[in-house]
Amino acid sequence: MARMLSYSDKGSVIHSLSGTTKLLYFLIWSLASMITYDTRLLLFMFVVSLVIFRVSKVDFEDIAFVLKLILVFLCINLIAIFIFSPEEGVKIYQSRTQIVHLFGNYNLTVQQLFYEMNVALKYFTIIPIALLFILTTNPSEFASSLNKIGLSYKISYAVAITLRYIPDMQRDYVIVSQAQQARGIDMSRKVSLLKRIKNVAAVLIPLFFSSMDRIDTISNAMELRGFGKKNKRTWYAAKKMKRLDFAVISALVILAVIAVIITFAGGSRFYNPFV
Template sequence: MYGTSHELIHIFGRYNLTLEQLFYQLNVTLKYFVVIPVALLFIVTTHPSEFAASLNKIGVNYKIAYSVSLALRYIPDIQRDYRNISQTQQARGIDISRNEKMAKRIKNISAIIIPLILSSLDRIEVISNAMELRGFGKYKKRSWYNEKKATKRDFITIFIGILIFVGSLWITFQNGSRFYNPFQ
């Protein structure tokens, strides 16, 4: 296997940069450039309660659907908390800019991440206590305030999504392997 590698650059006497590694890195980078904008578009355009009601309507347990709804609903709150904590720490003189060395920046970022995690855990505790006090999960089914009927366009979109999924599975396993390697 070592003889088939297309070596490009010999780095530091110990590491080799090959065409395969560059191709793999290009694929990983493309994956992130494709997935992240779609995920952000989904988060920005989807109403969490409507999404939870839709998940429940297609058979997902309402507890799971509501958990997804809560996660989507609190993304802006976590972003706001991050900005607030970051500005507070910077006002105290903690530098997270590129002017600091990497080890110092990681240590300084932990001064932001730890309070963010603790405030998120506090919020989770408050929400779970409120849900428990209101009897969440007591019944097998629940009603949804933002429930909408599925339209013809919804079914067409689901059908197209299934076609794309089946097509991608067919393409993936066409040559007997999950991975595409142009260097074979």
């Protein structure tokens, strides 16, 4: 069974940060990554995200399964970009260096490859931080942090349930898929791709109904406990902001400002090495 994508306290510096700090880090980091197409800045952010991932002490095996799925969608995205806009890089960088003519209007150019490399870099910059946010944040502590900054405790609690629900979904998927394979539904590489996609549908349908049952159980339990009748609530896993949290937030804001300045310094979001 694959490892579950869930919170596990490894005692690292990243784990000791407040949930609010990690949320702000994730949001600002993602926003900066999405705005810029400066390859130099994206490479720097990618290296920093790898360093942070290393400091967190999270094992690669914990994210291997999810990372493979993300890489598949990344490849699909890059192929779709080339199919629907094979000259996008040429338009952006205002130059053309053709490598090979494929067929019809499709030509493989250095500019298109460079543009799609930047798109891939965006994925690789955001993915480690996004996964760290899930793996290093206690859902209950994170919910209390959201409530402290003014978010309704009902919404905060919904976020906590969502974070706790991710490993349950993974576990249910593995159990259902193994049950279907025991019934003779093959999802291995021995069958064709179309056959595997069709067989995966046989897993998703029971998984959907299992999720609906779980949602009904959770909602009934919350209603029996009187959830939502009071305007405020106390939190068992509340965590105060420390100096390290304020230092990280300050450093992040400075980095975001520098990223915006570098991105728009030349009048464009795109770094053009072909000029």
